[in-house]
Amino acid sequence: MRVLLFTGKGGVGKTTLAAATAACLARRGRKTLVVSTDPAHSLGDAMGRSLTADPSEMDSDLFGAQIDARALVDSSWDALRGQLRTALAGLGLDALDAEELTVLPGVDELLSLQEVRRLADEGPWENVVVDCGPTAETLRLLALPEAVAGYLARLSAWRAHTAVARSVDRFAAQVESLRTMLTDADTTTVRLVLTPERVVAAETRRTLTSLALRGISVDGVVVNRMVPSAGLWRGAAASWLRTRRAQQEQVIADLRESGLGPTAMRTVEHRAEEPVGLPALLEIADELYGQTSPLVGEPGPAPLVETSEVAGGVGLRLVLPLAKDSSVQLARVDDDLAVTVDGFRRLVALPESLRRYTLTGAESDARGLLLHLEKPS
Known part of the structure; x- marks a missing residue:
C-alpha cells in the first residue's frame, strides 16, 4: 500500500x-x-x-x-466528547469547565x-x-x-x-x-x-x-x-x-x-x-x-536526530532543510528539546543518555542544525 x-x-x-x-x-x-x-x-x-x-x-x-x-465529527467525536464531559462533571467539575476540557481544536x-x-x-x-x-x-x-x-x-x-x-x-x-x-x-x-x-x-x-x-x-x-x-x-x-x-x-x-x-x-x-x-x-x-512511475520520487529523509562525539561532549544533529534566513529557536522542556523554525515548533525527545547534558551552543550548515551538548560535571 x-x-x-x-x-x-x-x-x-x-x-x-x-x-x-x-x-x-x-x-x-x-x-x-x-x-x-x-x-x-x-x-x-x-x-x-x-x-x-x-x-x-x-x-x-x-x-x-x-x-x-462535519459528518465524521457528528458521528464519532461528539459521542466520545459527551462521555468525557459526563465523567469530568462527575469528578466535581462544573458543567462549563467540563465543556471546555473536552474541546479538541x-x-x-x-x-x-x-x-x-x-x-x-x-x-x-x-x-x-x-x-x-x-x-x-x-x-x-x-x-x-x-x-x-x-x-x-x-x-x-x-x-x-x-x-x-x-x-x-x-x-x-x-x-x-x-x-x-x-x-x-x-x-x-x-x-x-x-x-x-x-x-x-x-x-x-x-x-x-x-x-x-x-x-x-x-x-x-x-x-x-x-x-x-x-x-x-x-x-x-x-x-x-x-x-x-x-x-x-x-x-x-x-x-x-x-x-x-x-x-x-x-x-x-x-x-x-x-x-x-x-x-x-x-x-x-x-x-x-512520461514512462516513469508516479510513485517513484526522491529517497526518504535521513533520521531527524543523529548523534556524534565532539570535543568536550556530544554533537546532536537535527537533519533539517534550512533557508539562509530561517529563524531558529531552541529550548529545553524537561527531557525534550523544543525546536522552533520559522514559527513551526516540535518537541524532540532527547536520547535517554543525553538528558542530563547541557545545551551549550548550536550552528547551522547544509545538513541542518548541529547542537553542542556538554557532559555533566
Whole structure:
C-alpha cells in the first residue's frame, strides 16, 4: 500500500495534479483511490464527476471519494466528547469547565485523516492519492496526531470510568496509528505543488522544513503552470512569454540552489483550457510522468536526530532543510528539546543518555542544525 499526499498553497493546482496522478496509476492497472480532505470539495469538479464520502468507481481501477469532516465529527467525536464531559462533571467539575476540557481544536481535520487511514486499510486499492487542503491547513492536519497524543496522555480524569477509558484508549490507539502511518516513508510520502512565483516558493521552503521537523517524507516537488516557450516567435506576446518564462526558471533555480528542494523537480505547462475530466487529466499525467512511475520520487529523509562525539561532549544533529534566513529557536522542556523554525515548533525527545547534558551552543550548515551538548560535571 502506498499513500501519496498532495498539498500546496491555495490555487496552485494540487487537486488537478492529485487527480491526474490517480488517473495515471489506474490506467497502468493499479487499483487506486483518490480522496479529498479539502473542504473546498473541488476534486469532483476536476474529475467531472459528483463524489460522496463513499468511494465510487469512476473508471476501470479508479475510485474517488470526498470526505465529509462535519459528518465524521457528528458521528464519532461528539459521542466520545459527551462521555468525557459526563465523567469530568462527575469528578466535581462544573458543567462549563467540563465543556471546555473536552474541546479538541482541529478534531474535524483529525477525523478526516483517520478516515483516509480507514479507507486505505479496508479498501481493495493498491494506492491511495490524497488531495489535501492548502499548505497551512495540511501542516496543522499533519501535526494533530502528535498534539492529540499529548492531550490524551494528560487527560487522566476519565480513568475512573471504565467505559470512558476504553473509548479514549481506542481513540488514542487510532491517533498513534496515524502517527506511525505518516512517518513511515515506505508507506506515506508528501508531494508538494507550487507555481513558479517567489512568494509561493518561499512558502514551499517553509513547508519542507516543517514536514522534516515532523519526520514526514517529501518525495517530490511539482512546479505547475509553466508558461510555454516562445520558440522563434516574434512580437509583443512572444517577448512577454520569454520574460515570464525566464522569471519562472529563475525561481526554480533559486529553490534548487537553496538546497531545500529535491534535485529533480517535475514541471507542468500552463494550459489554455481548464483541465477537467479524465482525458484532460491523463494528458497532464503524460507530461508529468512520461514512462516513469508516479510513485517513484526522491529517497526518504535521513533520521531527524543523529548523534556524534565532539570535543568536550556530544554533537546532536537535527537533519533539517534550512533557508539562509530561517529563524531558529531552541529550548529545553524537561527531557525534550523544543525546536522552533520559522514559527513551526516540535518537541524532540532527547536520547535517554543525553538528558542530563547541557545545551551549550548550536550552528547551522547544509545538513541542518548541529547542537553542542556538554557532559555533566
